[in-house]
Amino acid sequence: MATAYAGASSVAAVWGARLPSSSPSRLPYLPPRHSVALSSSPLSTSQLSESRRFSSLRVRATEETSGSVEAGEIFSDLKEKWDGLENKSTVIIYGGGAIVAVWLSSIVVGAINSVPLLPKIMELVGLGYSGWFVYRYLLFKQSRKELASDIEDLKKKIAGTGE
Numbered sequence: 723m724a725t726a727y728a729g730a731s732s733v734a735a736v737w738g739a740r741l742p743s744s745s746p747s748r749l750p751y752l753p754p755r756h757s758v759a760l761s762s763s764p765l766s767t768s769q770l771s772e773s774r775r776f777s778s779l780r781v782r783a784t785e786e787t788s789g790s791v792e793a794g795e796i797f798s799d800l801k802e803k804w805d806g807l808e809n810k811s812t813v814i815i816y817g818g819g820a821i822v823a824v825w826l827s828s829i830v831v832g833a834i835n836s837v838p839l840l841p842k843i844m845e846l847v848g849l850g851y852s853g854w855f856v857y858r859y860l861l862f863k864q865s866r867k868e869l870a871s872d873i874e875d876l877k878k879k880i881a882g883t884g885e
Contacts, residue, residue, distance in 0.1 A: 807813060835841050859869040 804810070834844065859865050
């Protein structure tokens with residue numbers, strides 16, 4: 723503490739006390755900032771050059787009714803599918819189980835994220851697995867064909883159209 727005071731006093735002795743200690747310091751006046759959207763001034767040259775540069779990228783929206791789906795259509799399709807189900811209680815149980823699983827996984831991820839070093843380790847594990855997956859399945863043509871056939875087999879198992 724004494725050395726800090728001695729250092730400060732020696733600096734004041736060498737440079738002199740330039741800041742008045744009795745009067746409060748005042749900040750200089752800064753004019754308010756005006757945003758481009760609110761100002762009524764014409765566009766600057768940089769804004770004009772940007773608008774010319776992107777003029778070929780302008781897209782105009784058109785109304786297309788053939789591709790739109792109405793909410794009533796969606797609800798009627800859902801109602802038909804719901805009425806066509808035999809085991810409605812099973813669907814409700816699976817849906818509730820999925821919601822609980824997502825909630826629990828969120829809690830687990832939050833707990834893992836609060837441990838100081840564990841998130842970085844998990845990132846490294848994910849990066850390593852991604853690298854292995856790319857090397858194993860995506861890098862070579864034969865392995866890509868193998869991955870595609872595995873995916874098709876899985877689709878057939880899920881859909882029930884397989885063996």
